[in-house]
Amino acid sequence: MKTIGLIGGMSWESSAEYYRILNEEVKNRLSGLHSAKCILFSVDFAEIERYQVAGDWETAGKVLTDAAQSLEKAGADMIVLCTNTMHKVIDYIEEQVNLPILHIADATATQIQQAGISKVGLLGTKYTMEQDFYKSRIASMGITVLIPNQEDREVINRVIFEELCLGNIQQSSREYYKKVIQLLVDEGAEGIILGCTEIGLLVKPEDADVPLFDTTIIHAIEAVNRALEG
Numbered sequence: 307m308k309t310i311g312l313i314g315g316m317s318w319e320s321s322a323e324y325y326r327i328l329n330e331e332v333k334n335r336l337s338g339l340h341s342a343k344c345i346l347f348s349v350d351f352a353e354i355e356r357y358q359v360a361g362d363w364e365t366a367g368k369v370l371t372d373a374a375q376s377l378e379k380a381g382a383d384m385i386v387l388c389t390n391t392m393h394k395v396i397d398y399i400e401e402q403v404n405l406p407i408l409h410i411a412d413a414t415a416t417q418i419q420q421a422g423i424s425k426v427g428l429l430g431t432k433y434t435m436e437q438d439f440y441k442s443r444i445a446s447m448g449i450t451v452l453i454p455n456q457e458d459r460e461v462i463n464r465v466i467f468e469e470l471c472l473g474n475i476q477q478s479s480r481e482y483y484k485k486v487i488q489l490l491v492d493e494g495a496e497g498i499i500l501g502c503t504e505i506g507l508l509v510k511p512e513d514a515d516v517p518l519f520d521t522t523i524i525h526a527i528e529a530v531n532r533a534l535e536g
Contacts, residue, residue: 307343308533311382313373315348316389317471320503324388327526345380347373367395371402378403386529390501391431394439411443413528414521418449423497425450427490430501432463452495458486470504480508487514
């Protein structure tokens with residue numbers, strides 16, 4: 307079994323989900339007392355969030371690169387960046403380490419293709435929804451990506467940072483997300499990407515009439531696939 311290196315803390319609420327999913331998946335596949343071999347480097351999200359707001363992605367990338375290099379030295383065989391938004395700096399990290407980094411958008415797009423879906427809605431932070439680094443990665447695999455209108459993007463982003471990252475699950479926010487999902491379905495979305503690793507804490511499969519692609523689950527399971535291959 308290969309050792310999975312996790313860069314977490316963005317937020318720790320979703321990083322805990324990664325840890326749970328990794329270990330449950332390994333146990334289910336190998337049975338008995340088996341669990342995932344993994345190393346977690348958890349950053350201070352308040353620091354990362356300040357860099358995001360300031361648009362200082364270079365410094366944020368350096369912080370995550372330091373984490374990746376620490377995981378490499380600690381014996382990790384691969385790196386999983388436990389966040390969608392910070393894949394914006396993945397190219398910078400890849401230049402500084404010698405380990406494969408499992409891209410969350412690639413794993414998600416593969417699942418969408420396997421489901422036979424060609425048009426999806428995307429929910430996430432405003433950076434993920436509005437900037438090109440994530441959408442273009444999905445689109446490069448022949449998938450059309452729809453995003454909510456500006457007002458809804460602001461609310462979705464606020465809920466992520468002011469509620470979900472703090473472990474605060476509100477029914478009113480779930481209802482709002484459900485409304486936005488339905489609007490995207492009305493525009494032709496055949497599925498919805500939960501493109502922030504915290505959204506799966508709020509929105510569940512029964513909250514939509516189309517498939518939901520929870521990136522946290524998809525990413526963690528792909529890491530197990532890689533850890534056990536061969």
